[in-house]
Amino acid sequence: MIFSRFFKKKPKSRPAPRVIPRDEHNISRANISPNALKVLYRLKSAGYQAYLVGGGVRDLLLGLEPKDFDIATDATPEEVKGVFRNCRLIGRRFRLAHVHFGREIIEVATFRSMREADADPAQTTENGMVLRDNVYGTIEEDALRRDFTVNALYYNIADFSVIDYADGLADLKAGVLRLMGDPETRYREDPVRMLRAARFAAKLGFRLAPETEEPITRLASLLDEVPPARLFEEVLKLFLSGTGVQAFEHLRHYGLFGHLFPDTEESLTHEEGGFPITLVLKGLENTDLRVQQGKPVTPAFLFAFLLWEPVRRQAEFYAQQGMESGPALHQAASEVLERQVGHVAIPKRFSVPMREIWSMQSRFAYTRGKRPQRLRSHPRFRAAYDFLLLRAESGEADPQLADWWTRYQQDGEQPAAEESTRPAKRRRPRRRRRKPAADQPPEG
Numbered sequence: 001m002i003f004s005r006f007f008k009k010k011p012k013s014r015p016a017p018r019v020i021p022r023d024e025h026n027i028s029r030a031n032i033s034p035n036a037l038k039v040l041y042r043l044k045s046a047g048y049q050a051y052l053v054g055g056g057v058r059d060l061l062l063g064l065e066p067k068d069f070d071i072a073t074d075a076t077p078e079e080v081k082g083v084f085r086n087c088r089l090i091g092r093r094f095r096l097a098h099v100h101f102g103r104e105i106i107e108v109a110t111f112r113s114m115r116e117a118d119a120d121p122a123q124t125t126e127n128g129m130v131l132r133d134n135v136y137g138t139i140e141e142d143a144l145r146r147d148f149t150v151n152a153l154y155y156n157i158a159d160f161s162v163i164d165y166a167d168g169l170a171d172l173k174a175g176v177l178r179l180m181g182d183p184e185t186r187y188r189e190d191p192v193r194m195l196r197a198a199r200f201a202a203k204l205g206f207r208l209a210p211e212t213e214e215p216i217t218r219l220a221s222l223l224d225e226v227p228p229a230r231l232f233e234e235v236l237k238l239f240l241s242g243t244g245v246q247a248f249e250h251l252r253h254y255g256l257f258g259h260l261f262p263d264t265e266e267s268l269t270h271e272e273g274g275f276p277i278t279l280v281l282k283g284l285e286n287t288d289l290r291v292q293q294g295k296p297v298t299p300a301f302l303f304a305f306l307l308w309e310p311v312r313r314q315a316e317f318y319a320q321q322g323m324e325s326g327p328a329l330h331q332a333a334s335e336v337l338e339r340q341v342g343h344v345a346i347p348k349r350f351s352v353p354m355r356e357i358w359s360m361q362s363r364f365a366y367t368r369g370k371r372p373q374r375l376r377s378h379p380r381f382r383a384a385y386d387f388l389l390l391r392a393e394s395g396e397a398d399p400q401l402a403d404w405w406t407r408y409q410q411d412g413e414q415p416a417a418e419e420s421t422r423p424a425k426r427r428r429p430r431r432r433r434r435k436p437a438a439d440q441p442p443e444g
């Protein structure tokens, strides 16, 4: 019957997408990476749909410089590979095409749908976490499975319009991060979205919509389920993108930080003197400044100051039990690190230099004879010295000692000042209630 067929075919009613034509938005091709444009045009001329999507569109609309350009298409990964010679397929959970142009990689993702993952319990964990996410769909379905409305805007290379399926433009103008769909379900599907909320709030200076904000503290512990290797990547994005201080503050506010760095969180809440938080904040401030100035930053240094306080406290405990300061630090570092990598992985190429930065701290106390010269020629000297400055700035190490090393490097010879001849004395009067500081071995 013609009538029933007509009704059956009628799609579920959803508000029509808003299409913003070229002359009504500010995205100009001049601000899109030439390689991303090449990929868009090439897909289009091969007969596929091609859109810029995600952070690239969001940042361009905000007048910011995007970090990278992600492309969405109706071509399958294999079809994308067929179009580009310089293309590799990656990922199992999420099959993607990477188109390589020298050092620049343009990521091309096929439109996806959440349909099957919703229906099939084998694809999700007990807590609702989605394990596989590889069902291809329409652009509309692709928009709905994205995280925030401001991340679900598409720039169409066919007519240079922007397509808005989720009222993302209104949220963008209002400075609001709004998770699409039911927030609790979306956080359970992928708890990393809670970290992304904190990260984008920090980066964009946006606030979270009330319903997006509400479940976070309640669901924060779901982060414990996320593979540590994925959290490592997220931690770098949180803290090495130029707005680490704000990200840290959001993470602590929502009770997320403790699920990334439990030992650090513990040491921050126990401290009466206030300098551990100062060390972390100053470390993050310096890092933000370096990123903003285009200077290199290293995960080894980041993790060094994030984990220093629990390590230092544990080492102090062993020292009080009579252990030598070197082995005490070594043992403390191993223990803290072992617990830490159960939450956030730290690849060896970063944990090895991180431990060197720590173990060099005690060697700064020796300012006589040949030892300063030897220390200075250590390949990790610069990072370890920066770390000493950070400790001094936060009131945990002797500023005069830090000063000595600054002058030593400037003058190229050992300053003769008398304060240079005694080992570092920690300046933490408020914490010195139980034990006199006088002949403690220097920490590190």
Ligand code: ATP
Residues within 6 Å of the ligand: 053, 054, 055, 056, 067, 068, 070, 145, 146, 147, 148, 151, 152, 190, 192, 193, 237
């Ligand atoms: P930036 O690149 O500036 O960090 P971004 O928004 O581009 O921000 P990406 O991680 O590059 O973030 O992801 C690109 C897009 O993919 C996002 O904008 C979003 O639409 C989608 N996306 C990424 N991660 C998730 C996720 N965990 N859940 C749902 N959608 C996601």
Ligand code: MG
Residues within 6 Å of the ligand: 054, 055, 056, 067, 068, 069, 070
């Ligand atoms: Mg991106």
